[in-house]
Amino acid sequence: xxxxxxxxxxxxxxxxxxxxxxxxxxxxxxxxxxxxxxxxxxxxxxxxxxxxxxxxxxxxxxxxxxxxxxxxxxxxxxxxxxxxxxxxxxxxxxxxxxxxxxxxxxxxxxxxxxxxxxxxxxxxxxxxxxxxxxxxxxxxxxxxxxxxxxxxxxxxxxxxxxxxxxxxxxxxxxxxxxxxxxxxxxxxxxxxxxxxxxxxxxxxxxxxxxxxxxxxxxxxxxxxxxxxxxxxxxxxxxxxxxxxxxxxxxxxxxxxxxxxxx
Amino acid sequence: xxxxxxxxxxxxxxxxxxxxxxxxxxxxxxxxxxxxxxxxxxxxxxxxxxxxxxxxxxxxxxxxxxxxxxxxxxxxxxxxxxxxxxxxxxxxxxxxxxxxxxxxxxxxxxxxxxxxxxxxxxxxxxxx
Numbered sequence: 001x002x003x004x005x006x007x008x009x010x011x012x013x014x015x016x017x018x019x020x021x022x023x024x025x026x027x028x029x030x031x032x033x034x035x036x037x038x039x040x041x042x043x044x045x046x047x048x049x050x051x052x053x054x055x056x057x058x059x060x061x062x063x064x065x066x067x068x069x070x071x072x073x074x075x076x077x078x079x080x081x082x083x084x085x086x087x088x089x090x091x092x093x094x095x096x097x098x099x100x101x102x103x104x105x106x107x108x109x110x111x112x113x114x115x116x117x118x119x120x121x122x123x124x125x126x127x128x129x130x131x132x133x134x135x136x137x138x139x140x141x142x143x144x145x146x147x148x149x150x151x152x153x154x155x156x157x158x159x160x161x162x163x164x165x166x167x168x169x170x171x172x173x174x175x176x177x178x179x180x181x182x183x184x185x186x187x188x189x190x191x192x193x194x195x196x197x198x199x200x201x202x203x204x205x206x207x208x209x210x211x212x213x214x215x216x217x218x219x220x221x222x223x224x225x226x227x228x229x230x231x232x233x234x235x236x237x238x239x240x241x242x243x244x245x246x247x248x249x250x251x252x253x254x255x256x257x258x259x260x261x262x
Numbered sequence: 263x264x265x266x267x268x269x270x271x272x273x274x275x276x277x278x279x280x281x282x283x284x285x286x287x288x289x290x291x292x293x294x295x296x297x298x299x300x301x302x303x304x305x306x307x308x309x310x311x312x313x314x315x316x317x318x319x320x321x322x323x324x325x326x327x328x329x330x331x332x333x334x335x336x337x338x339x340x341x342x343x344x345x346x347x348x349x350x351x352x353x354x355x356x357x358x359x360x361x362x363x364x365x366x367x368x369x370x371x372x373x374x375x376x377x378x379x380x381x382x383x384x385x386x387x388x389x390x
Contacts, residue, residue, distance in 0.1 A: 035305065042339060042340045043330045043334070043336040043339055043340075044336055044338050044339075044346075045336050045337065045338065046337055046338050049335075049337075078372070100358075143333065145333075145335060146335075147335070151332070151333075153332045153333060154382060155328060155332070163330060170275070186384070188352070188355060188384055189352070191352065191382040191383045191384065192382050192384075194378075194380055194382050195383035205335065209337045231299075255376060
């Protein structure tokens with residue numbers, strides 16, 4: 001009895017090793033073109049891509065009115081196939097306008113300048129340097145790029161909406177409905193989203209990649225400035241040098257990259 | 263005590279029933295579909311990698327494209343011959359292979375593969 005058990009265990013062990021070794025050999029031998037290519041640098045940025053260390057935006061409230069805001073929103077939403085749902089609770093927004101008291105709820109001025117009281121101010125994702133949404137995302141669908149852009153990888157989003165709870169600016173929207181029927185004029189160059197994913201402003205990463213500034217900046221007639229916050233000679237740093245600008249809810253420690261010149 | 267015939271008969275029935283799905287499918291399976299190329303794809307002659315590789319591993323390359331483009335922001339792919347392509351399913355792949363029904367769906371349906379690319383990415387409308 002003892003002897004046969006010993007034999008059996010030996011045989012079993014040898015078979016496990018044998019099978020394991022076989023599959024290892026199989027893996028090593030299979031030709032993997034991708035792995036071979038990956039050794040060389042087969043992926044790169046386009047030659048004309050805009051490259052920055054930390055992209056930022058400055059909103060000049062002195063140049064804003066309702067028409068400018070409308071143009072900005074239209075430019076953004078049509079570029080990115082943002083759906084327009086009739087029902088308010090299904091609303092998707094990347095950039096939208098609101099009033100000073102909602103943009104800066106912690107400022108609490110008792111007597112606010114009249115100009116600012118009813119002024120429509122565009123708000124969007126602040127592309128925080130310390131983004132709480134990235135920390136909250138369990139699948140790393142939301143992540144921070146090396147140039148500071150807080151991006152969404154929709155392929156990975158599982159629709160848990162932790163990021164929406166984490167974002168102190170309400171910059172994220174959830175697709176409760178299939179967005180496709182609610183898109184009037186589709187931009188064929190940019191994908192849509194599907195039901196069940198969260199979406200938000202991506203600082204036009206797809207336009208920066210081909211050397212263009214963000215769509216909202218283009219449409220803003222000078223009300224929005226854009227550039228690299230880490231580059232002292234950039235357009236945005238000039239704007240911030242010459243004007244007093246504030247950011248939203250800085251006390252939370254998110255370090256937003258969107259400034260408002262007031 | 264001689265149940266030999268019964269046992270053998272039982273075994274035959276068992277093996278027949280057990281393997282039924284295999285030979286049934288083998289006999290009734292339709293021929294694998296032939297991929298059809300558009301005129302533009304035929305004229306181009308080469309894809310972003312060799313034909314055999316694309317046939318077998320196109321999903322791997324697409325997966326790598328989407329990760330590199332979305333997560334690393336690198337949009338230009340260089341093939342083995344040094345030719346550069348914009349890594350984009352809708353704008354590069356579907357530009358040549360604009361016949362999704364013939365080029366993609368035929369094989370995917372045959373192998374009951376249901377990729378969810380088209381939930382978000384657009385493909386060219388086909389003329390009927």
